[in-house]
Amino acid sequence: MEGAIRRSQLIAPFGVGSMSVLANGTSVIGAGLDHWFAKPEHSDLDLSEFELSEWRLQQRLKVSKFRLPPDFRVRESSGTHPVNVGLTVPFLRFPTWSFCPFSGCKRLTQHPLSLQEKPACDAQVHANQKYESLMVQVSFVAICENGHITDFPWREWVHRDVGPTCRGELKLISTGGGTLEGQRVECDCGVKPRTLRDVTMVNPDGSSRLTSNLQPGEQFPCQGLMPWHGAHSSQACGAPIRASLRGASNVYFAQVASSIYLPQHTTGVQDALDVLHQPTVGSVVSALLDVGQEVTPEMVRKYAGPQSAGMSDDDIRAALRELEREKAAEGHTDGADIGEQEFRRPEFQMLRAKSSNESLRISTVDRDAYDDDLDEWLDRVTLVDRLRETRVLWGFSRVYPRPPTREAGKAMLRAKPVDYSDQWLPAYEVYGEGIYLEFDAEKLAEWESRPSVARRVAKLVQQSTAAVRGDTRTGPLTARMIMIHTFAHLLVNQLVFECGYSSAALRERLFVSQAPDAMAGLLVYTASGDSEGTMGGLVRMGEPGRLEPVLRAARENAAWCASDPVCMDVGDSGQGPESCNLAACHSCALLPETACEEFNRFLDRAMLVGTMSDPKVGFFS
Structure with a gap:
């Protein structure tokens, strides 16, 4: 049996260990990475064609490379010598009972x-x-909670x-x-x-x-039991097991790490390093370095061809030194995960300034160009004309979206461990654009110090701790995190209404942390893998005269929901996924799960506009 699926969907939501249904109604489960890229019959296999490079994510996930999922190609004629023709991604028939x-x-x-x-x-x-x-x-x-699944x-x-x-x-x-x-x-x-x-x-x-x-x-x-690795694959567990419909949303939560590409060096050095990271050039240069041969700028130009035009010899030499440093660091996997907040801090710092790199173009806007009423809460606006995002599948969970440790998650994707040089994870790149907003730090600090705000946050923290042990992807559950996250959802919904984007075409990326070195920013961007949202429409909405009505409308939409007063007065029980929301439902603040970093959890409109009985709990009240 065969089925077609988009390459990006093999990262999420139909990656390793996930359940999907073929066109003929057969339910299948994605096989482990050990069985990907098997050499097809009557064709050669060239894996360098699928390799991706993203230095920050590779360091964090402690892998040597990323690979695009294989695309299926048909042999055009018998006289050609095909490469990577007939590659498929294996799935297994599951459940086995009928x-x-x-x-x-x-x-x-x-x-x-x-x-x-x-x-x-x-x-x-x-x-x-x-x-x-x-x-x-x-x-x-x-x-079970440890990611296993069985009949x-x-x-x-x-x-x-x-x-x-x-x-x-x-x-x-x-x-x-x-x-x-x-x-x-x-x-x-x-x-x-x-x-x-x-x-x-x-x-x-x-x-x-x-x-x-x-x-x-x-x-x-x-x-x-781990049927995605075969009929007899298992490991010690002993956790409680629960029945579920095979199509239920809690059967599979893909754990996807993403990063916005940041130039590692000056523009000229980074451009040269990007060329050296390309498989067709990098494989040759790496082979020469491995045998101890000196690589000169002239040799790089020979292998790179027109791609090296405009590069100076000094930039190429600096890129070669960086490539040697990267190769020397390969295999060194010691060190703890720095955490999502610190991983995003370089992105936060870069988004606040101007950039002209080909993969990250940012233009700043004079804050005084916007209407005066935004001064009360908005500190900075930058327009991201172009960004490159890399998304990597590093594991998955079941029952709860709570992620396992990085190493445990990677181990779930393979039946047998492999050496560092052979460690790779499936990934893909998308290009998009966005609007970055940063909240006023003094106004936020004053609002967070209110006793009513602390009481409201404690209620949601207690509820989330009981349901999912308080885990979030972006950091601790705090007042500013809840407020900025909710505002991001309302802003996305308003941009969908104003611009005509599909709701799944926009995403949020939160930059939130407490003092010292506090962050209070959010990026709404398009990175849907196709042409939608890459033509400047979202950036245009961030310009003075266009952004202000959108922000006002998003703020006003927080004040009323079609399900009020039930939505606002939900009480201590919570609502939504795992009851981890307060005043937030499908009628006001929820988004497609592909657009939300927290699986539509930790939302509360009251943090923006307050409640009827306690208006001061709202940041904008």
């Missing part, structure tokens, strides 16, 4: 992960039928036994109704049928009903 939809059958049968066609039911009831009765994969899987334990569940010996024929029968109680599992051994009631539920103590209720008095923990 049932017969025929009303007189309903038989449950298990098939191997590698089955390459839709199975037909061979029960005796179909003996006189003219056509085959094709089986349908079940809708349920079982997942729902149908045989264990109906026998109420963590180790059943019966191998009788199972049936999955729907008795009607819209709840799981209407799904019943039967075995022809005569054991009492059992419904799927509460299999997706969680006990108050955090354990799952599937783990604690499968057999009275016995626990049924996760066995650590």
Whole structure:
């Protein structure tokens, strides 16, 4: 079976370990990186064509290279010598259990992960039928917080036994109704049928009903199965396991690291280094350096051709010294992760100033050119005419969007560890543009010091800690983080309305940290992988005379929601994903998850405009 998928979607949301459905209805799971880039028949394999370079992310993720997912190419003629023709990305058929939809059958049968066609039911009831009765994969899987996934334990569940010996024929029968109680599992051994009631539920103590209720008095923990690496791949786990619909949003959370390209050197040196990082040039130069041969600017010009035009010899020599330093640092993976806030600080500093690099063009605007009413809260505006973003899949999680450690996440992508020189992660690059806004530091500090603000933040921190242990991607959960994050969502929604962008075409990037060296900025940008939003439309909206109405409208939209007063007065229970929002819902502040850095969590309109009973809690009130 075959299916088509965009290369960028193999990073997220359909990367390694994810569930997707082919056009013919078959549910599949993405195979591990060990099985990518297998040499195709009747074709040569040249991996240098797919390699990407992003020095900041490579240092942070401790890998030697990134690779674009392979694109599928058809051999044009028999007389050519093809390269990288017929490359595919492997997926496995999962769940392995299927049932017969025929009303007189309903038989449950298990098939191997590698089955390459839709199975037909061979029960005796179909003996006189003219056509085959094709089986349908079940809708349920079982997942755990450590990222493992397995088939729902149908045989264990109906026998109420963590180790059943019966191998009788199972049936999955729907008795009607819209709840799981209407799904019943039967075995022809005569054991009492059992419904799927509460299999997706969680006990108050955090354990799952599937783990604690499968057999009275016995626990049924996760066995650590990893079917994306093959049928027998597993590791020690023991965490509670819970049932879930295979298409549920909590089955897979891609952990994607991204960075905005920053020039590492002056323009001339950086341009030369970019040429040396290209696979066609870099592979030759690296090979010469490995054998100890001196590489001169003349040799670089020979290999680079027209790309070296306009480069001085001094710039090329400086780029060669930097390339040697990078090669000497390869394999040194010691050191802790600096954290997302510190990783973004160089981007924060670069976005505040003018830049004319080809991959990062930033123009500053005189603050006095904007209307005076923005002086109360806005400190800086810069227009990003062009930026390059690299996105890398480094792991995934299930149940909660809480990421594992970097090393544990990378280990989930491979069945076997590899040396540093062979460590790579799937990635892709996109180009876009954006508007950078920075809030007034003094106004923020005064607002954060209000007791009512601290009480409101404590409520959301308590709720998020109970649900997802308070984890955020961009740093601790603070008042300024909640307020700037919510404002970014409202601004994106307003730009969609004003400019005609699709809501998934815009993204947010937050630069938020506390004193010392506090940050309070946000970047709204386009980087959707196609031509939408790369023609200057978003930058034009950031110009004086156009930006002010958009900012005012976004601020005014925070004051009222179509679901008010319910949305604003949600109380202590929270709402939204894992109940980690207060005054924020689909009618006012939520965005597509591809546009939000926090999976639509940690939002509260009250932090912008206050509440009816306590208006001073709002930054703009």
